[in-house]
Amino acid sequence: MLVTDLPPTNKVLLPTVFEISRPGRVGVAMPASDVGETPISELLPGVPLRADLPLPEVTEGELVRHFIKMSSLNYCVDKGFYPLGSCTMKYNPKVNDMAVNLGGFARIHPYQPESTVQGALEVLHSMQENLSAILGMDAVSLHPAAGAHGELLGMMLIRAYHAHRGESHRKFVIVPTAAHGTNPASAARCGYKIVPVNTDERGLVDMAHLEAQIEKHRSELAGFMLTNPNTVGLFESDILQISQMIHDAGGLMYGDGANMNALVGTARPGDMGFDVMHVNLHKTFSVPHGGGGPGSGPVGVKAILEPFLPVPQAVKKADGTFGLDYERPLSIGKVAPFAGAFLAVVRAYAYIRHYGRENLHRISEDAVLNANYLRVELADTFPVAYDRVCMHECVFTLKEWKKFGVKALDVAKRIIDYGYHPPTMYFPLIVPECLMIEPTETESIETLDAFVVAMKQIAAEVQTDPELLRSAPHIAPVRRLDEAFAARRLDLAWSPQEKFAATMED
Amino acid sequence: MSTIPAELKYSKSHEWVRFDGEIATIGITDHAQEELGDVVYIELPEAGRMLSHDDIYGTVESVKAVSELYTPVSGEVIEVNDALSGAESVVNESPYESGWMIRVRVKDAAEMDDLLSADGYKSEIGE
Numbered sequence: 308m309l310v311t312d313l314p315p316t317n318k319v320l321l322p323t324v325f326e327i328s329r330p331g332r333v334g335v336a337m338p339a340s341d342v343g344e345t346p347i348s349e350l351l352p353g354v355p356l357r358a359d360l361p362l363p364e365v366t367e368g369e370l371v372r373h374f375i376k377m378s379s380l381n382y383c384v385d386k387g388f389y390p391l392g393s394c395t396m397k398y399n400p401k402v403n404d405m406a407v408n409l410g411g412f413a414r415i416h417p418y419q420p421e422s423t424v425q426g427a428l429e430v431l432h433s434m435q436e437n438l439s440a441i442l443g444m445d446a447v448s449l450h451p452a453a454g455a456h457g458e459l460l461g462m463m464l465i466r467a468y469h470a471h472r473g474e475s476h477r478k479f480v481i482v483p484t485a486a487h488g489t490n491p492a493s494a495a496r497c498g499y500k501i502v503p504v505n506t507d508e509r510g511l512v513d514m515a516h517l518e519a520q521i522e523k524h525r526s527e528l529a530g531f532m533l534t535n536p537n538t539v540g541l542f543e544s545d546i547l548q549i550s551q552m553i554h555d556a557g558g559l560m561y562g563d564g565a566n567m568n569a570l571v572g573t574a575r576p577g578d579m580g581f582d583v584m585h586v587n588l589h590k591t592f593s594v595p596h597g598g599g600g601p602g603s604g605p606v607g608v609k610a611i612l613e614p615f616l617p618v619p620q621a622v623k624k625a626d627g628t629f630g631l632d633y634e635r636p637l638s639i640g641k642v643a644p645f646a647g648a649f650l651a652v653v654r655a656y657a658y659i660r661h662y663g664r665e666n667l668h669r670i671s672e673d674a675v676l677n678a679n680y681l682r683v684e685l686a687d688t689f690p691v692a693y694d695r696v697c698m699h700e701c702v703f704t705l706k707e708w709k710k711f712g713v714k715a716l717d718v719a720k721r722i723i724d725y726g727y728h729p730p731t732m733y734f735p736l737i738v739p740e741c742l743m744i745e746p747t748e749t750e751s752i753e754t755l756d757a758f759v760v761a762m763k764q765i766a767a768e769v770q771t772d773p774e775l776l777r778s779a780p781h782i783a784p785v786r787r788l789d790e791a792f793a794a795r796r797l798d799l800a801w802s803p804q805e806k807f808a809a810t811m812e813d
Numbered sequence: 814m815s816t817i818p819a820e821l822k823y824s825k826s827h828e829w830v831r832f833d834g835e836i837a838t839i840g841i842t843d844h845a846q847e848e849l850g851d852v853v854y855i856e857l858p859e860a861g862r863m864l865s866h867d868d869i870y871g872t873v874e875s876v877k878a879v880s881e882l883y884t885p886v887s888g889e890v891i892e893v894n895d896a897l898s899g900a901e902s903v904v905n906e907s908p909y910e911s912g913w914m915i916r917v918r919v920k921d922a923a924e925m926d927d928l929l930s931a932d933g934y935k936s937e938i939g940e
Binding site: 488795 | 879
């Protein structure tokens with residue numbers, strides 16, 4: 308394909324539901340009320356009521372087509388390979404959806420008496436136990452709504468622990484420069500000052516720098532936030548020594564569980580010295596994500612932090628029934644409504660029980676195998692940032708390709724034309740022109756091979772027709788967007804007052 | 814190859830400094846803006862703030878990432894380039910002229926000697 312054959316610039320793909328609205332059109336025919344009608348102003352006296360609410364008016368058929376069209380523009384794991392590093396975009400088994408659609412889960416209310424929702428409470432309790440066993444922790448809170456929320460809770464627990472011991476002066480948290488950006492943000496949100504630690508030439512924590520940073524802040528050290536395997540996809544082989552050094556200084560070890568897919572069933576962070584960690588049910592445990600949630604980022608803790616966990620905890624009572632325990636005097640309080648994103652927990656529970664204790668290790672083993680297969684197959688064309696055995700994802704650096712006028716961004720955009728979701732790019736920040744590929748365990752060798760062929764084809768295009776990359780994507784629903792303009796003039800709202808014609812102009 | 818004016822001084826964290834008597838004008842290098850990509854937001858300190866060497870004096874956000882700006886020479890901020898607000902692309906287009914960020918009254922002239930020359934910076938970034 309030549310650049311000159313390409314379609315024109317972006318145009319409006321789909322009108323909004325407001326734009327297809329016509330006055331008087333309805334989607335449902337309600338039967339006549341068999342009780343007398345009362346004006347709403349009489350039912351809600353003194354409440355300010357809106358006279359006009361411009362809701363769209365469409366038929367059921369139009370509405371169904373509208374959303375089907377919109378969903379067909381989307382790219383998702385049900386449509387194709389999604390090697391977005393650090394996000395664990397594995398297949399979401401449909402049996403999980405069957406589980407959440409059971410009436411005892413889908414049709415209950417958080418205010419129902421406990422005696423009528425025993426099954427749901429048992430799932431919460433069993434999930435706390437299952438995750439504790441998988442993580443090597445003593446207790447788990449299922450409340451956080453996302454990984455970053457889990458980090459925030461984790462740091463709040465560390466703060467509560469130090470405060471309870473009369474050591475609130477501990478105000479420094481060490482975070483690697485390679486960390487997920489949410490790590491320093493979560494610690495800073497809890498009032499901590501961030502102390503950076505570098506990555507060495509192995510791609511691991513620079514031990515000499517870590518020792519120096521601990522020494523500098525020893526008496527005021529609150530903890531260390533570490534992802535293992537780390538953000539370049541490598542296992543921190545000094546982890547036991549690191550934990551010992553932090554504990555000796557009176558700090559606690561926080562584990563960012565974003566990369567737990569490399570360990571599940573094989574190794575337990577609790578055994579590595581982590582005192583508190585979050586895990587993403589929407590990554591490791593196959594709950595759908597990338598569409599706005601709900602996510603779920605449970606937090607596991609060692610016994611020293613258990614008293615501070617948020618309320619309520621699901622408990623099994625002496626009489627064998629299940630309930631929610633609010634009587635926790637040292638608890639930091641509530642971090643989420645009710646007991647967390649319940650149906651996300653049910654999906655993950657179905658997934659864990661499907662594998663069972665004996666087979667969970669197959670997840671991490673196959674995830675690591677697939678990532679290494681791609682690393683080795685691509686290594687002669689795409690330079691690997693740290694050329695050694697990786698865990699569940701591998702990181703490439705395209706800094707040498709700048710001489711062709713091509714950036715990692717251009718490769719990521721071009722892969723869309725081959726029908727794949729792009730890898731993660733420009734993360735971690737310590738790797739220049741970075742592409743991070745995480746295939747997950749749910750992809751077949753045929754899928755991986757086809758992806759390798761596509762990537763090598765793109766590498767060849769870099770030499771023959773780099774403009775093809777710089778102007779990609781060409782055959783996606785939209786062409787390359789002006790990301791800088793979008794960030795500077797962020798405008799996500801559409802109001803019915805705006806003129807339809809203005810947005811439809813090519 | 815990025816532009817590295819010979820008359821400026823540089824830090825390893827990709828700031829440039831133009832000395833004019835006791836006044837130092839500070840910005841980010843052409844190499845830095847190239848690595849960052851399109852700049853979309855810049856946060857700068859208020860005039861009057863005292864900065865020590867290596868202090869974070871602001872942040873610059875691009876479509877790729879948020880990066881911190883480090884103080885190359887200690888001193889008091891006497892002027893801030895307010896024109897960048899709403900016109901962030903100036904940092905990409907003119908990093909050494911219109912894209913300057915802050916002016917500082919230098920506290921310790923000896924710190925100038927710790928900065929890199931154009932040649933030193935050039936080898937630092939491998940060009």
